[in-house]
Amino acid sequence: MNLFDLSGKTALVTGASRGLGKQFSLALARAGADLVITARDVNDLAETAAEVEALGRKVHMVSLEVRDHESIKKAIETAWSAAGKIDILVNNAGCNVRKPAADVTWEDWNTVLDTNLRGVFFVAQEVGRQMVERGYGRIINIGSVTCVSGYAGLGPYGASRGGTKQLTMSLADDWGPHGVTVNCLAPGWFKTRQNAVMYEDVEWVSSLCERIPLRRPGASGDLDGPVVFLASDASGYITGQTLLVDGGISVGSVKAVPGSRA
Template identity: 70%
Template sequence: MSNELFDLSGQVAMVTGTSRGLGQYFARALAKVGADLILTSRKRETLDSFAAEMSALGRRVVSLELDVRDHASIQSMAAAAEAAVGQIHILVNNAGCNVRKPALDVTWDDWNLVLDTNLRGSFFVAQAIARGMVARGYGRIINIGSVTSVFGYAGLAPYGASRGGIRQLTMSLADDWSPHGVTVNCLAPGWFKTSQNRVMYEDPEWVEYLVERIPANRPGMPNDLDGAVVFLASEASRYVTGQTLLVDGGISIGRTRAMVKPKEKD
């Protein structure tokens, strides 16, 4: 198989939420296979060091301010991106947040923060960037979901609702835009250590509990997502649209012990 299927040279990838976390890993993976980058964050200066790292790879990098909860900010960012680079080939809708609380403690403002950021923001960023993609007849949109797109977890009601919505949104947008050459897919990581959940990984008992449920026998490492994001951004996935790709070490299969452990002999 030719490496040309995965070569993104000459293409421009926008990755939202790249001041930290998985957004930087997504952007780095795309840059390593040739893509130039548009990076976004609510505060542009938080992108400086990462933009310098990507520039050192020989990539053109444009840093833009974006608040996905503000429609005017989305429109302004989209216009600035088009003016700076012309055609945007790839969008990774990564910007997101979480509020981890028991359902009885979730406030109105908690719910709005998570849903407005993760779901409403993803839709309107996709809409703004897809206008150019549809007009030109080509694009790859990758919405970042989660294993909570398909599984429910206590303490994550707003987050799970937003990520489940991302899965449904992905299918709807794929039906809308795929006839115009724009594929839309959802990349759904499992349990990865990020800044949002770092404190949980500091509890050895919880990590042991988690690993027991992952057939791959370990939590995800950020670079475990590299191949998936490159695949969905590239020509290799040209006939894949409306899908949710779980990269979760197998936790979504619902691992259950179906055999009794043999007793040790005296």
């Protein structure tokens, strides 16, 4: 359907060297978008760039450290200069520190919040200013199921993702009158390089799947449709919302009746 066609659009994806950022980049390219992809080290972007180009799309690689305000400003200026415009922002760059709450250090907290919340805001600010001037834009902040559910060992991460959800609503109200939509795409439990070691624990994976109504963690491709939807004209009247793509785990699935969900 033409509503989902991104031909003629340019999307900027942060943290695009691997994992979900790479998947988002390829999904948008398959839908027709040209790409600006970022990472702290542009050399890490070569594989993603090659795959985007193989799909027949243009791609620009830009260095960006989201914890450095000057780097943000320089990267967005470079992106606009190289691509001519940014129609879509996928605010994906993030990190995590898994520790019991009593063991979280001051530095742990700052690392996670500076990356996942402060960085998200100031990247959106730099891109959003120019989207407002053009009267069009799609901003997709990448959150997590932790923005609506609490998990032991993920205190700073959950706080940062909850903040992303709230920030999304505020930016949507700020920029909606100027033709810019701002939404949050919140994945559930997906295997990435950051958490791969957890998926080596068969017992843990089994316990996780018991809590997911669809009975499996997220798989490659499960986020392709949602990110294209939020980037496209199909979502033109949707803003300030959080789209959970989590297999249903956020419904609070438990064995409420003995023998149920066996």
